[in-house]
Amino acid sequence: MSWNLNLRWFLPVFLVVVLLVGCERPGPAAGTAPAPSTLTTPFQPTVAYTNSAPGGAPAGMVWIPGGEFSMGSEDPRGSLCGGPDAMRDARPVHRVSVDGFFMDATEVTNGEYERFVKATGYVTIAEQTPRAEDFPGAPPENLVAGSTVFTPTEGPVPLDSHFRWWRYQNGANWRHPEGPESSLQGREKFPVVQIAYDDAVAYAKWAGKRLPTEAEWEFAARGGRAGELYAWGNDLKPGGKFAANIFEGEFPVKDSGEDGFVGTAPVRQFAPNPYGLFDVGGNVWEWVSDWYRPDYYQQCVLTGGVTRNPTGPVTPFDPAEPNEKKRGQRGGSFLCTDQYCTRYMVGTRGKGEVTTGSDHVGFRCVMTPEQYRGHGGR
Numbered sequence: 001m002s003w004n005l006n007l008r009w010f011l012p013v014f015l016v017v018v019l020l021v022g023c024e025r026p027g028p029a030a031g032t033a034p035a036p037s038t039l040t041t042p043f044q045p046t047v048a049y050t051n052s053a054p055g056g057a058p059a060g061m062v063w064i065p066g067g068e069f070s071m072g073s074e075d076p077r078g079s080l081c082g083g084p085d086a087m088r089d090a091r092p093v094h095r096v097s098v099d100g101f102f103m104d105a106t107e108v109t110n111g112e113y114e115r116f117v118k119a120t121g122y123v124t125i126a127e128q129t130p131r132a133e134d135f136p137g138a139p140p141e142n143l144v145a146g147s148t149v150f151t152p153t154e155g156p157v158p159l160d161s162h163f164r165w166w167r168y169q170n171g172a173n174w175r176h177p178e179g180p181e182s183s184l185q186g187r188e189k190f191p192v193v194q195i196a197y198d199d200a201v202a203y204a205k206w207a208g209k210r211l212p213t214e215a216e217w218e219f220a221a222r223g224g225r226a227g228e229l230y231a232w233g234n235d236l237k238p239g240g241k242f243a244a245n246i247f248e249g250e251f252p253v254k255d256s257g258e259d260g261f262v263g264t265a266p267v268r269q270f271a272p273n274p275y276g277l278f279d280v281g282g283n284v285w286e287w288v289s290d291w292y293r294p295d296y297y298q299q300c301v302l303t304g305g306v307t308r309n310p311t312g313p314v315t316p317f318d319p320a321e322p323n324e325k326k327r328g329q330r331g332g333s334f335l336c337t338d339q340y341c342t343r344y345m346v347g348t349r350g351k352g353e354v355t356t357g358s359d360h361v362g363f364r365c366v367m368t369p370e371q372y373r374g375h376g377g378r
Contacts, residue, residue: 061102066101071094074093097308102366103364106364107191109188111188113192116203119206120202126147126196127174128145145171148166153165194357200363209366211288212289212365213311214328214330217286221273221277221330232281245282246281247335262334280346281332285362286331287362290327290328291314291326291327292313328350
């Protein structure tokens with residue numbers, strides 16, 4: 001599963017949003033990597049299209065040529081840094097093709113989102129006071145604007161409930177990621193967080209873009225390579241150095257910051273993938289446009305052949321919370337660790353309730369050739 005902080009779980013008690021991203025069971029220490037053939041058997045070579053970009057790339061974006069590839073992930077348990085979760089929703093590995101598109105080279109930053117808000121006056125969901133009719137039974141004093149914030153525990157705890165390290169923080173929103181006492185000063189180049197799905201969609205429309213589909217996101221993140229564990233290859237630490245902002249140390253007690261960062265990192269701190277994309281593993285989760293269903297990949301396989309430009313299931317469904325509407329999230333975050341959640345692995349999936357934000361969820365956008373031409377090729 002993915003951390004899915006769902007506001008309705010906590011509100012009657014303390015209006016807490018739940019982020020379900022990751023594993024539900026404590027994980028063993030990282031084991032020995034299995035033979036490469038175990039990891040790559042379902043994967044066929046990626047065939048990138050040879051079409052060129054329809055003009056110069058818009059500022060801050062790169063051209064993704066599109067192509068046909070194997071989408072999904074093998075069971076990561078037992079692999080190096082595989083963690084405890086079988087991630088069944090990322091299987092079966094299946095063939096998909098996507099057309100070419102432009103994609104933001106980085107996650108949308110605080111500075112970029114601030115320009116959008118100044119131009120439009122947009123108010124994010126976390127800044128709005130929850131309505132009593134949406135949360136029946138919640139005490140009036142709990143109906144206050146805010147969002148969820150990761151809070152390290154004082155010592156080791158069982159990893160069977162994410163409520164142990166998440167809190168609902170009054171006044172937490174994109175301007176104040178950890179609460180009223182925090183600010184964006186010096187964080188202009190950090191990814192914007194505390195963003196619910198509609199908040200991301202609103203920005204994308206203003207910018208003449210849209211959110212990527214799950215297939216577009218994975219094709220781009222793989223960078224033209226097939227079946228590798230991470231967006232940067234099969235080695236978690238190539239050359240002995242971390243290639244992404246993830247959690248080191250004892251989760252959820254203390255992030256040692258061995259990768260250079262505790263919490264979110266500014267964009268562009270690690271090497272890009274072959275397509276020029278930064279932070280497609282770790283840092284913050286990224287919304288995609290698909291509704292979430294754990295059995296969607298199986299549905300794709302049953303149709304036979306190569307699935308072309310999939311946009312996800314028609315309706316959402318999560319057996320863990322069947323009444324909640326969830327969209328996909330990709331890439332993992334600074335909280336991902338082999339002890340609990342390894343969804344920084346490139347073929348794995350996340351999910352989030354659409355009205356929920358947190359301090360480790362953001363997004364990036366794509367622009368189709370049609371959108372590009374509609375904006376005068378700018």
